[in-house]
Amino acid sequence: MPLIDGVINRWDEREFALFLTSAILGDGGKYGNYVVLTVGHFQRRRGEELPLTLTHKAAAWLTLLAKYGYPPDRIYLTRQRDEKGVVREWAYFVWRADRLGRPFALSADLLTSLQELRLGDNIYIKVKKMLEVAKEYANALEVERDQLDTRGIWSKTKIRFKMGNKTVAHMSLYWDGESLKAIFLGSRENAERVASIIKALGGKAEIKQRSAGWTVELYTDGITTIRHSGWLNAVRSFIEELHNKRLISDERYEQLIKDIIAGSNTVEFAGVKFSVYYRKREDKSDEIIVVYQPMKDTAKDAAVNSLSARGLREGEHYTVVTKDIGQYEIRINGEYIKALEALRQRDLREGEHFTVKEKSGEYVIRVKRGHRGAVVEALKAAGLREGKDFTEEGSKVYTIRITSKGLQEIYRMALRGDKEAERFIREVEDVLKRWYGQNAVERLRDILRPVRGEDTIDLPVPVSDKNGNVVARIVNLKYEFIRDGNPVDHCQNVGCRLRITAEYETVAEGERDQVVAEWYWKEKRLKTKQGIVTHYYETAVLSVKDDIKVAVLKTLTGREVEKGRVELTARDLEAMRRFKAIKDAIDQWRKGRPMSSQAQDSERK
Template identity: 30%
Template sequence: MTTSLKIDNIKRHVERDIDKLKIEYTLYSPPGVDPWVEVRFRDEKGNEIARVSVRRDRKSLLAYFNGAKENAERLASILSVLGAKVEVKEYGGDWRVNLYTDSITAIRRVEWLDAVRALVEELHKRGLIGKEQRDRLLTEINAGPNVVEIAGAELSVWFREKETKSGKTKWLVIVYQPGSSAAFDAAVKALKGAGFVEGVHFTAKRPEGGAKGHVYLKMPTSIWRLEELRRQGIDWAERALRRLEEIAKARGFSDLLEEYLRPAREAETVDPRGLVAEDAERGIKAVIRGVRVEWDNNRPRVVVEYEINGVVKTFYFTWGATGGRIQASVRLNDEKALVLATLLGDEAIKGKSGTVKLVTNHLFALTRLRGIGWELLRWYAGATKNDTEFYSL
């Protein structure tokens, strides 16, 4: 019988008695040695059935066991039933079970969490970790697992920030770390099948030659695609976004997620047809008849049609990505400026004449318009795929 099948059999027995499982821990902190916690699992009669140690591993935590195969399999089955993702592997005759922070925090039993918190507090008390690292680890313990399922793959979610000359820079990391080439291929195939484009919505590196692989979702374009799928009624996309919101709330980066999602959440929520652009002082009143996108060498040309004094008129402008900038130029007079200001919701455009430059914020304002929003967002995602500075918070 293979190890995985044996663990599955043990799991079935553990699941029946999981409510009777008792968890105890002892914190060890001898001088000159990093502290650790030993967690023991006991059955209803008080007999010890498994144990595992938890210690610091650089900037994260590690729960580990080395020993006999039977004991490793029993421990793995218990941890798995409690919610952790766990594997048993052989190294030099010993059988090992290793869990890192994300799997450690997936176990939500109070006694287990108390043990892990006690270790973190002791590490801080002894000056082995700083306040910032202690707070981060405690947040992860309290928040629970940072995993979201997207297109059938489980991805880890991380919030990052750093100080720069211009202030704090914040960003979101969503990554899948496949355990094998087959898992990598399946994840990439599933993402592509859901309309995610490599280079636009994600980057991927296949595991080979002993090197680990990964699939990184690109921000914010990947979650724009999730929102687009949610709008189309795709259930797993709805669940993924809901889970991302739960993780963001628990870990304190809801504002960042909302900022990333805003263009997609607002996409095509405004019908431009029938909007009235009026300037009483100048005696101008125009009714917008429609807005559409035409294509000029893979660049979106936005065509605006409006009616004034019974006459239908149009003007257009074409977006491009050059020199690290998203921009368009448009020639305006009083009435065109009034119409464009109404579409953009930008009073500063009113009264302008001659050639006016439009920038990224204006593009996002246009994505709110029904019939052109998703086309513009898709173009933007492709146009900025090689430049991480286009969208910064």
């Protein structure tokens, strides 16, 4: 039995964290500011009497929790007699949520995997709340950076995540002359800890076994995906110090700083990683570009097959264009230093005869046609074997671009409940907002708007409880624009609110009642190097006190809600757009979004 094994033997910290997190997922959850674990009797076969009682199991749990430093703040015992007269007993272990931030953060890989699987609303809500606790813990970590070290082949520094005086995790940050790398090398336990903290911060990481140990490796995109202010400040100061020492060009420096500020601009669909851009055409119109540019025939074919398998049609939902760029790519497999030295001995100069790029952890030598033979001959003369130590690719680049109709088709998939499509559309919008601002987001919404109108819902709408029984019908949806507490014909900016009233009729008694959500623009201030930046996001807060109102709100938002205080987000308002009666009002209110302080400054300039 795992519980007894944990009491008797010594687990590492992450094993304990996974056990506790899994137990809470199965028999507990986060409620308000507290986390609760329900402990019952030891399992027994029918008719079997065990000498061990709830007291023994609770004592085993307390021993385990004390052993690893997480005793509960409170314990409650409950006894209840069922309809057959059998007495049932439970113990409730209660913690302040912030006390379990570390074990949840160390289990972030498990939690993020479960979140992507969407195993049901109940588990999804539990996982989401536990990840929020993990992220709060990870965001509270302090970051320290060592001094710049330029003595080796690559300039480097070490970045440490600390809680108080204790180092929780660390990675070495490198500059190889072209790109950033963050690498951890050590034991499997420590590698798993590093990967979990990165995932708790919203990044992506996986551990790999090398001959020297277990590693976690991040490249520029992965480094900038981690949106922890201390981490980003440490990376930025490293880049600035390299730039001051003239080890990074002005152009590359500016691009890296932009990446740090805005984060990655890549999104994934059907296993294909696309880059997202927004630009103005010469005719002053604007366009959204979602593009993947492989140079291998096999990569192009794999992408086309994957998109086709998801129902997208070439020529309509995506296009494929081939371009001859007049150069070859030679991919080096692990012998980068030896290859570079071989080229230098043949008087082949970087920048004149060839350039070196880093792609996803591999080094690529780009050679113009006229120098291809000399480069390949130099590599072979140094003992590098073609096909094993290096591979050569043609001089073509393929551009696979998702069209506006393709974005609309993926959005249709999302509206039908396709989780990958939902994530893709959400991430495209997130990239556009971070990199280009609200105008780019509005352009995406304009592209998707025709699809949104295809599946609007007319009233009345049945309302079902958690058991699937129809308990009410939404018979009317009304809206009002509110300014200073009073209804107005239209309004915009900070003081403008949108009040949505859902009138429903119960099936059993035929009584009428209503649920009211008043949407407003909430201010959020972010501290940046340029000063305080103010942003606004849409939200509504309401109190839901009975089961039917819970069911009505679930019908409106399409997600599980619980009794008590409910905070609605932009995703919930987007779900409400499905209803024809309020769709246009929501669009009109959103057009009056207040400008961020950054956008106001840009407009004044």
